[in-house]
Amino acid sequence: DQQVKQNSPSLSVQEGRISILNCDYTNSMFDYFLWYKKYPAEGPTFLISISSIKDKNEDGRFTVFLNKSAKHLSLHIVPSQPGDSAVYFCAASAGGGGADGLTFGKGTHLIIQP
Amino acid sequence: DAEITQSPRHKITETGRQVTLACHQTWNHNNMFWYRQDLGHGLRLIHYSYGVQDTNKGEVSDGYSVSRSNTEDLPLTLESAASSQTSVYFCASSEWWKGEQFFGPGTRLTVL
Numbered sequence: 001d002q003q004v005k006q007n008s009p010s011l012s013v014q015e016g017r018i019s020i021l022n023c024d025y026t027n028s029m030f031d032y033f034l035w036y037k038k039y040p041a042e043g044p045t046f047l048i049s050i051s052s053i054k055d056k057n058e059d060g061r062f063t064v065f066l067n068k069s070a071k072h073l074s075l076h077i078v079p080s081q082p083g084d085s086a087v088y089f090c091a092a093s094a095g096g097g098g099a100d101g102l103t104f105g106k107g108t109h110l111i112i113q114p
Numbered sequence: 115d116a117e118i119t120q121s122p123r124h125k126i127t128e129t130g131r132q133v134t135l136a137c138h139q140t141w142n143h144n145n146m147f148w149y150r151q152d153l154g155h156g157l158r159l160i161h162y163s164y165g166v167q168d169t170n171k172g173e174v175s176d177g178y179s180v181s182r183s184n185t186e187d188l189p190l191t192l193e194s195a196a197s198s199q200t201s202v203y204f205c206a207s208s209e210w211w212k213g214e215q216f217f218g219p220g221t222r223l224t225v226l
Contacts, residue, residue, distance in 0.1 A: 032213045043118075043217030043220050044217045045217070049214060091157075102215065105156050
């Protein structure tokens with residue numbers, strides 16, 4: 001049973017426009033959420049996180065929104081740049097701030113078109 | 115600069131052999147983790163450790179073991195490699211109080 005779901009395997013966005021990546025979760029015990037970016041043949045790189053006590057967190061071009069009632073979070077990238085082309089993973093943890101390990105979605109491959 | 119390294123980067127082995135994948139971090143992090151990534155599954159947690167002499171099982175721990183004899187290293191051992199263990203393996207570490215995990219570059223393991 002998949003507890004973190006990224007239902008879009010891929011997403012294509014024009015350079016300069018907004019990229020919106022979505023993530024749904026089923027475990028109501030999750031209280032900390034993260035987004036990771038991954039290039040081929042490299043390890044995932046941390047992008048941004050949000051605690052369940054917040055509904056928005058912003059870092060430069062990246063903003064994460066959390067809707068607890070819908071068990072849904074999204075990552076907005078504005079403006080999208082060619083270097084943003086990568087696989088993006090949504091991850092979650094239940095208590096302990098991630099110390100017990102993270103539960104990952106399957107990833108969304110973001111393609112930024114010139 | 116602090117970093118997390120994995121070796122080897124690529125490994126081919128035969129069914130039934132014992133294999134050990136190395137993970138070394140210079141962040142001085144207490145928490146260390148092993149994940150595997152397979153097509154259609156994202157990353158799944160194998161084992162994790164909160165510190166020296168501490169190890170815990172994750173979601174997919176069967177057939178794997180870890181040991182933590184110092185802060186810097188968490189080797190992952192496949193006792194008797196199986197074809198189902200063909201995967202890309204990632205090691206990660208984090209501060210005990212922070213959720214953000216720093217990942218190594220990965221080891222691609224093929225079991226024939």
